[in-house]
Amino acid sequence: MATAHVGVSGWRYPSWRGDFYPHGLPQRLELTYAAERMTSIELNGSFYSLQRPSSYAAWRAAVPPGVTFAVKGGRFITHLRALREVETPLANFFASGVLALGRQLGPVLWQLPERATFDPARLAAFFELLPRSTAAAARLAARHDDKVADDRALTSCEVDVPVRHALEPRHESFDSDEARELCAAHGIALVVADSAGRWPVMRDATSDFRYVRLHGETELYASGYGDASLDRWADTCRAWIAEGHDVHVYFDNDARGHAPHDAVRLVRRLGLPTAE
Incomplete structure (x- = not known):
């Protein structure tokens, strides 16, 4: 049955302390506090550098079992390599511990830089490399190089479940029928x-799930979402769920601390169960 997964992009922000997070809450408990009030978390540290299996395992252990994690793909792949010759970097990414999330692994997000224009051949080649199950991800992870030491690599999975992928382009050339058709052909949201x-x-369905990133309604990364806006997003989520699509929504308007409050307000509008 389709459902919604709602949360924030990252959770370790100093401005949230004493505001969303109560005064005196230990930093090690911040993820738990956020996850008890939401139903998903978007991991963004994985965008900046390869993490470790112990970190993924610790994050999983810190949240209720029903909370999922979306994982942001590495910028080495999307920004520095620009999706070219990335089979080994992809192996390193999946070997770095992603599989430690087990059943709580949600979609993998691939965010492109604003300068990246639509290149169908390059995108198709990248899409074909992406593993579509944790078993396939484990096989790919086994081909990692020495950037992930053998004693810090995780190349097996405890359970074989589907792996979904989402693409966040930031160039207007992606707002085309050709781009949508290519993503749909590969099941990429x-x-x-x-x-x-x-x-x-771009609101068209190109996969069996929807992935939403709310960066700020009137000011990028900074402004919050009012009641009317959250009501509209809740209605949109319900409509997508009625169509049979799982929905993942992450608030990234963290600069002034709005993200966690907005996420909790959307969770409540959708009536999602939390551990709070």
Whole structure:
């Protein structure tokens, strides 16, 4: 049965302390506190560097068993290599501990830089490399190089479950029928990105799930979402769920601390069960 997964992009922000997080809450408990009030968390540290299996295992252990994690793919793949010759970097990424999330692994997010234009051949080649199950990810992870030491690599999975992928392009050339058809042919969800008008908003379904990133309604990364906006997003989520699509929504308007409050308000509008 389709459902919604709602949370924040990252959780370790100093401005949240004493606001969303109570005064005196130990930093080691911040993820638990957030996850008890939401139903999903988007991991973004994985975008900046390869993590460790022990970190993924610790994050999983810190949240209720029903909470999922979306994992942001590495910028080495999307930004530095620009999706070219990335089979080994992909192996390193999946060997770095992603599989430690087990059944709580949600979609993998691939965010492209704003300068990246639509290149169908390059995208198709990248899509074909992406593992579509944890078993396939484990096989790919086994081909890692020495950037992930053998004693820090996880190349097996405790359970074989599907792995979904979402693409967040930030160039207007992706707002085309050709781009949508290519993503649909490979089952890749195009991210619905609300960015105060900065980047194109593409709402077409190109997979069996929807992935939404809310970067700020009127000011990028900074502004919050009012009641009317959250009501509209809740209605949209319900409509997508009625169509049989799982929905993943992550608030990235963290600069002034709005993200966690907005996420909790959307969770409540959707009536999602939490551990709070």
